[in-house]
Amino acid sequence: MSHHASARLTLILGLALALTCSIAAADGSAGAAALVREQVSRGLETVVRDTETIASDREHARAILERLYVPHADIEGIARFIAGPHWGDSEAETRTRFTKAFAEHLLRLYATAVSEYADEVAEFARHGEVEYRTVREANGRAVVRLLLQDRSGRSLSVDLMLHRDNGGWQVYDARVLGISLLRTYRASLRPRLADVGLDGISQELESRCGPARGKPGPHEPVPESRNDTCPPTQ
Known part of the structure; x- marks a missing residue:
C-alpha cells in the first residue's frame, strides 16, 4: 500500500472513531486502549467480510458505521463543541436540528471514505499491523495512540482522545x-x-448532502481526495 493510501486509512479510522462514534464499555474498569482495539478490529473485520458490497454501495457503508458506532455516540457533545457560543444562544429545537444534520453529514462523509477505499482498507486489515499504546489515562481521561504499519513498512499514527462517561469510554477527538x-x-x-x-x-x-448510495449524483461533486459526499460550507 502506498504512503498516501496509508494516510487515507489512518484518517478513515481516526475520523470515523473520533467524530462519529463513542466506545461504550460494558465493563467500566476496562482500559481505554482495549476498547479502542475492540472497536477498530470489528470495523476492519466487517470491511474484509463485505468489501465488494461496501465498495459498490455507500449506503451499506453508512449502515455499518451507524450500526457499529452511532448507538452509543455523544453526538450532542461533539455538536455543542463545534457550535461554540452559538449553542447557548439557540433554542433547543435549533440545537437538535444542527446535531442531527451534522451527524448525518459525518456519516455520509466517512461512509464515502470507507466505500471509496474499501479495497485498501481490506488489504491493510489482512496484511498490516495496528499497535495500540496508552499515552495517558487518568482522572477519567485518556489518550490512545494507534500506530499503523503497512506491509511495506511505512507507518503512521493517530492519537484518539477519550473521556469516561457513565462508566464507559467515549472518543471525542483525534489528532493527526x-x-x-x-x-x-x-x-x-x-x-x-x-x-x-x-x-x-x-x-x-x-440541502447539500445528496444520496449516500452508489456513485455521486449529478449535484454531488466529489473533490480529488474523494472523501466527502457533502460539499463543505464556505
Missing part, C-alpha cells in the same frame, strides 16, 4: 500530525456560523 480534527471542524465552520447561525448551517448541510 498534532492537529485536532474537532477543532479544525469548528474553525472551518466559525465564519459561516457567524453569518447564518445554527439554523442556516443546518439548512445548508441538509
Whole structure:
C-alpha cells in the first residue's frame, strides 16, 4: 500500500472513531486502549467480510458505521463543541436540528471514505499491523495512540482522545500530525456560523448532502481526495 493510501486509512479510522462514534464499555474498569482495539478490529473485520458490497454501495457503508458506532455516540457533545457560543444562544429545537444534520453529514462523509477505499482498507486489515499504546489515562481521561504499519513498512499514527462517561469510554477527538480534527471542524465552520447561525448551517448541510448510495449524483461533486459526499460550507 502506498504512503498516501496509508494516510487515507489512518484518517478513515481516526475520523470515523473520533467524530462519529463513542466506545461504550460494558465493563467500566476496562482500559481505554482495549476498547479502542475492540472497536477498530470489528470495523476492519466487517470491511474484509463485505468489501465488494461496501465498495459498490455507500449506503451499506453508512449502515455499518451507524450500526457499529452511532448507538452509543455523544453526538450532542461533539455538536455543542463545534457550535461554540452559538449553542447557548439557540433554542433547543435549533440545537437538535444542527446535531442531527451534522451527524448525518459525518456519516455520509466517512461512509464515502470507507466505500471509496474499501479495497485498501481490506488489504491493510489482512496484511498490516495496528499497535495500540496508552499515552495517558487518568482522572477519567485518556489518550490512545494507534500506530499503523503497512506491509511495506511505512507507518503512521493517530492519537484518539477519550473521556469516561457513565462508566464507559467515549472518543471525542483525534489528532493527526498534532492537529485536532474537532477543532479544525469548528474553525472551518466559525465564519459561516457567524453569518447564518445554527439554523442556516443546518439548512445548508441538509440541502447539500445528496444520496449516500452508489456513485455521486449529478449535484454531488466529489473533490480529488474523494472523501466527502457533502460539499463543505464556505
